[in-house]
Amino acid sequence: MSTGGPNPPSTPHVKAMNCPSCGAALSLRSFTQAVSVVCDSCHSILDAQDPQLKILQQFKKATGEDPPLIPLGTRGRIRGTPYEAVGFQRRTIHVEGIPYSWHEYILFNPYKGFRYLTEYNGHWNDTSTLRALPTLNSHTGDVTVSYLGETYQHFQTAQASTTYVLGEFPWQVRVGEANEVTDYICPPRVLSSERSGNEVTWSMGEYIAGRDIWKAFSLPDGPPEPIGVYENQPSPFSTDTKTIWTIFGAFAIFLLLMMLGFASFARDEQAFQGAYIFDTNARSEASFVTDPFELKGRTSTLELSTTTNVDNNWIYLNYALINQDSGQAYDFGREVSYYHGYDQDGSWTEGSRNDSVAIPSVPPGTYFLRVEPESDSGHGTIHYEITAKRDVPQFSFFGIALLALLVPAALITWRSMNFEHLRWAESDHAPMESSSDGDDD
Amino acid sequence: MTQPAANCPNCGARILFRWSSSVQTVCEYCKSILVRTDVDLKKVGQVADLPPNSSPIQIGAEGVYNHHPFVAVGRIIYEYDQGTWNEWHLVMNNGSAWLSDAQDNYVVTFAAPGRKLPASAKVGEQYVWDNESYAVSTVTKAHYRGVEGELPFQYWDKEDVVFIDLMSEHGKFATLDYSDEAPVLYLGESVEFEDLKLKNLRTFEGW
Numbered sequence: 339m340s341t342g343g344p345n346p347p348s349t350p351h352v353k354a355m356n357c358p359s360c361g362a363a364l365s366l367r368s369f370t371q372a373v374s375v376v377c378d379s380c381h382s383i384l385d386a387q388d389p390q391l392k393i394l395q396q397f398k399k400a401t402g403e404d405p406p407l408i409p410l411g412t413r414g415r416i417r418g419t420p421y422e423a424v425g426f427q428r429r430t431i432h433v434e435g436i437p438y439s440w441h442e443y444i445l446f447n448p449y450k451g452f453r454y455l456t457e458y459n460g461h462w463n464d465t466s467t468l469r470a471l472p473t474l475n476s477h478t479g480d481v482t483v484s485y486l487g488e489t490y491q492h493f494q495t496a497q498a499s500t501t502y503v504l505g506e507f508p509w510q511v512r513v514g515e516a517n518e519v520t521d522y523i524c525p526p527r528v529l530s531s532e533r534s535g536n537e538v539t540w541s542m543g544e545y546i547a548g549r550d551i552w553k554a555f556s557l558p559d560g561p562p563e564p565i566g567v568y569e570n571q572p573s574p575f576s577t578d579t580k581t582i583w584t585i586f587g588a589f590a591i592f593l594l595l596m597m598l599g600f601a602s603f604a605r606d607e608q609a610f611q612g613a614y615i616f617d618t619n620a621r622s623e624a625s626f627v628t629d630p631f632e633l634k635g636r637t638s639t640l641e642l643s644t645t646t647n648v649d650n651n652w653i654y655l656n657y658a659l660i661n662q663d664s665g666q667a668y669d670f671g672r673e674v675s676y677y678h679g680y681d682q683d684g685s686w687t688e689g690s691r692n693d694s695v696a697i698p699s700v701p702p703g704t705y706f707l708r709v710e711p712e713s714d715s716g717h718g719t720i721h722y723e724i725t726a727k728r729d730v731p732q733f734s735f736f737g738i739a740l741l742a743l744l745v746p747a748a749l750i751t752w753r754s755m756n757f758e759h760l761r762w763a764e765s766d767h768a769p770m771e772s773s774s775d776g777d778d779d
Numbered sequence: 780m781t782q783p784a785a786n787c788p789n790c791g792a793r794i795l796f797r798w799s800s801s802v803q804t805v806c807e808y809c810k811s812i813l814v815r816t817d818v819d820l821k822k823v824g825q826v827a828d829l830p831p832n833s834s835p836i837q838i839g840a841e842g843v844y845n846h847h848p849f850v851a852v853g854r855i856i857y858e859y860d861q862g863t864w865n866e867w868h869l870v871m872n873n874g875s876a877w878l879s880d881a882q883d884n885y886v887v888t889f890a891a892p893g894r895k896l897p898a899s900a901k902v903g904e905q906y907v908w909d910n911e912s913y914a915v916s917t918v919t920k921a922h923y924r925g926v927e928g929e930l931p932f933q934y935w936d937k938e939d940v941v942f943i944d945l946m947s948e949h950g951k952f953a954t955l956d957y958s959d960e961a962p963v964l965y966l967g968e969s970v971e972f973e974d975l976k977l978k979n980l981r982t983f984e985g986w
Contacts, residue, residue: 350833351984369833369983371882373861387862420986448983449835450972451883467884469969470950471914508882509861536902537917 350448357382358391367411367424368446372506376425383503383511395512403502404428407457407562408443410505414555416464421445421453423555427511428502431519444507452508455551456543460564461571462551463528463543472522472529472540483522483529485542490522490529493569493765498532521569525761528570545570567760575754582747589743593736604731609633609640613723616653616711625710630662633728637701641730643694646722648676652689653720656710661703668697674722696732787811789822797839797852798870801929804853812926812935824935826925829856830863834880835980838928840867842975844887847871851878853928857921857940864921868930875931877965878975879954885975886952888967896955896962900943906953908966913945913953923958934958 350369357364362379366372372386374394383395406426408414413422425444430437440458447453454465472485483490499516518533526545531538545568548561564571610631616624633640646653652675659668672695678687713720762768785794790809803814805826812824840851853868864881879886894908904915923937940958947953956963 349982349984350831370831370862371833447883448833448986449883449980469946471916471946471948473948538902 355391357384359384359393359396366506367422368452368506368508369448371446371448371451371508372424373509374507374511376503376505376511378504383513385510386506394510404441406441406443406504408455408551408555408557412555412557414551416445416453416554419447419450421447423505425505425507426503427500427507429498429519430501431496431498433496439501444505446506454541454543455546457548458568459566460548460562461568462546462548462561463570464546465530465541465543468529468540468542472531481522485529488524488527490524490527492767493521493523493528495520495766523570525570525576526572543570545572566764567757569761569764571761573754573757573761575750575757578750579754582750586743586747590740593739597731597733597736601731605635605638605729606731607728608725609728610707610726611723613721614709614711616713616720616722618713618715618717618720624712625656625708628707628709628724630704630706631726632704633700633702635702635729637699638729639732640697640700641694641727642672642697643692643725643727644672644674644722645692645725646674646676646720648674648691648720650677650679651675651717651720652713653722654712655722656712658708659697659700659705660708661701661705663703668700670695670697696730698732785820787813787822788820789813794820796929797850798873798929800873800931801852803926803930803933803935805927814933823933826927826935829925829927830858832856832863832865833981833983834865835883835983836865836867836878836880836977837979837981840977840979842977844869844871844876844970844975849876849878851928853926853930855926855930855934856924857942858924859919859921863924868928877967883972885970885972886954886967887970887975888952888954888965891964891966894964896964898962899941899957900945900955906945908953908964911947911949911951913947913951915943916946917944918942919944 353366353369355364355366356362357377357380359377359382360380362377364375364377366375366386375384375386375391376382377384382393385392385394406423408423410423410426413420415421422445423443424446427442428439429442430439440456443455445453445455456463456465470485472483475482475484481492496519497516498519500511500513503511503513520531522529528543530541530543532541548564551557552561610628612628640659642657644655652673654671654673656671657669660666672693674691674693675689676687676691677689678685680686707724709724711720759769786792787794787806787809789811790806792806792808794804794806794813796804801815803812805812810826811822812826813820814823836851838851838853842849849869849871851867852870855866857864857866861882864879867878867880869876869878875890877888879888891908897906900906900915900918902915902918906913919942921940921942923940926935937958940956942957943955945953945955951966951968954965956965
């Protein structure tokens with residue numbers, strides 16, 4: 339700093355002045371950078387660049403009508419830099435006649451200038467003006483904008499009018515003034531273009547949680563709970579969706595390889611076969627035991643198939659697979675029934691003549707089967723054949739595993755799609771649907 | 780940097796030059812605008828009171844741009860509908876550069892002579908200089924408010940001047956200065972305050 343001069347530059351300090359309209363004391367927090375300032379008492383909008391604070395607009399509205407959630411004069415740190423809340427405005431758009439309003443907070447740091455926080459229904463954005471020009475891509479039907487390698491989708495274009503002001507502004511603010519605002523989104527970011535006259539100003543907002551602002555500005559209580567889905571709110575599911583389908587794909591490949599492995603290693607050999615006749619008219623005891631048969635190799639599945647000639651009839655077979663040496667028994671029952679006929683809709687069938695069941699983890703050894711057939715009496719004879727196959731590859735487990743994985747993946751995808759649906763329902767590109775959908779409320 | 784000394788022809792105060800190539804300076808005491816001739820300093824004008832300004836930059840502020848250290852030796856102050864802004868004259872590599880500071884938005888530019896320039900331009904129009912495409916973003920009608928310190932040319936006694944600002948898609952910045960008969964082009968870029976690593980700044984009460 340030059341110390342030789344007689345007039346070293348003064349240290350800028352918060353200037354105290356009086357409102358020319360009502361005489362109330364007011365101060366400029368952003369030094370000479372403010373262009374307009376609103377009197378706290380009478381709400382006149384004053385020319386902050388004019389030493390006499392010329393009145394720009396008399397604003398007839400109670401000053402307490404819309405109190406800012408961040409009181410003006412509060413300081414907080416945004417990305418490591420201290421900022422002071424110096425201005426506040428409410429802006430309103432009308433969509434199909436319904437007004438929607440959001441709030442903008444003007445933040446100031448004497449070295450880094452102005453920055454903005456916007457709030458709509460509890461959703462916050464940290465916004466600053468752009469230093470480069472986005473590229474408009476209008477060659478396709480939908481307008482998109484590219485900026486720093488990212489593509490932003492057009493979300494909404496509306497006339498936003500200023501409906502309430504407090505504090506200081508780095509531009510000449512007027513209540514009632516409207517500008518065309520267009521938002522393009524690439525969550526968690528939003529690019530906004532604001533047209534005033536023929537000049538376009540671009541700014542970029544980044545979604546920020548209300549609780550982070552409350553922490554940064556040491557505000558009491560908590561932030562308002564966000565309502566609905568906001569235009570650039572990051573989807574809590576978008577990364578999950580990708581991850582879960584990647585996991586699903588990896589597991590599906592793993593399961594497929596396991597299936598192939600099991601299929602190629604399974605012995606799939608026949609251990610027993612026997613053909614029998616059950617006379618439903620006989621009153622004698624029907625149960626019998628088969629000849630013993632050998633199950634070789636490792637502990638594995640045993641598939642027991644029953645093939646019958648039931649015809650509009652049923653047979654129930656009580657089975658016991660008994661280890662001859664240890665006496666260990668596997669008890670199970672199988673019903674085989676097959677019905678068919680004609681009705682007004684044509685022919686129909688129900689059931690099947692064949693049945694198959696897998697008994698898991700049967701150790702090797704000598705076994706025999708005890709079989710006890712049952713059916714309605716007086717239906718003649720039923721022929722049936724029992725086949726036991728050793729070490730048959732079982733695929734149903736893989737199907738169940740795949741399904742178990744598919745359920746959460748599908749659920750997350752569905753929730754993600756639902757989130758995007760709610761986001762876009764508020765845009766200019768809302769899908770046409772019946773009015774009974776109450777999502778918007 | 781040499782600091783040739785002279786005396787103010789108006790008040791006799793000692794005039795120190797921070798930059799040997801300065802063409803114009805302002806006496807810190809009597810605010811006379813002084814222009815260097817071959818032999819001495821000639822008073823050409825007088826600076827009225829400067830408007831209050833809360834730029835953090837001041838004459839003597841030092842910083843670094845693109846690894847090159849610089850020092851702010853002078854400035855031109857303009858007034859426009861958003862208040863005032865400063866064009867700080869930086870001396871860098873013994874040449875001139877400009878740091879414009881409007882509402883704490885910082886842009887560093889260098890004079891780019893020898894390019895084909897339009898006589899006027901409208902918002903949205905595109906121009907290409909040095910293989911970079913620029914679009915006109917603002918046309919500013921400004922009012923000359925004063926000078927301070929050392930400048931590389933004579934600049935005083937101006938009235939209304941037109942500036943056309945252009946932006947590129949890569950953060951490059953261009954200004955067309957219509958304050959003289961022939962427009963002058965400045966090319967540069969927007970810079971972040973902290974990237975300039977500024978020292979000798981003003982301090983702000985309470986900050």
